[in-house]
Amino acid sequence: MKIRKVIKWAAVAVSIAMPLTVVxxxxxxxxxxxxxxxxxxxxxxxxxxxxxAGDIRILPPADASALLARHGLxxxxxxxxxxxxxQASFAQTRADVENTSRRVWRDTAIGFFA
Structure with missing residues (x-):
């Protein structure tokens, strides 16, 4: 009798948690x-x-300065x-991508097992 109650409550808990895992x-x-x-x-x-930067290195100084001015530098x-x-911003964003990728795998696994 107690095992049935435990199974019943476990089923209720899983059914309540299911929409949260999908979200x-x-x-x-x-x-x-x-x-x-x-x-x-x-x-x-x-x-x-x-x-x-590569273009700036190979151009004469006058042309390089005009090119930089066109880009607001x-x-x-x-x-x-x-x-x-x-580059620093890209490194931080790349770390964010890795973290969110791990979160996708974790939440997908939890969603499929729930």
Missing amino acids: NMVSAYVDNGSAMARASLIQTDVVRLALL NSPEALQTKIEVA
């Missing part, structure tokens, strides 16, 4: 998707800035600072 799974997938999109945008920005040092900031 957690959906939230994890949305967070992971937005983190991946942010990482992609920042990576594109880092590559663009690195290409700009006043010196190669400002460009280097912007590259470093973008």
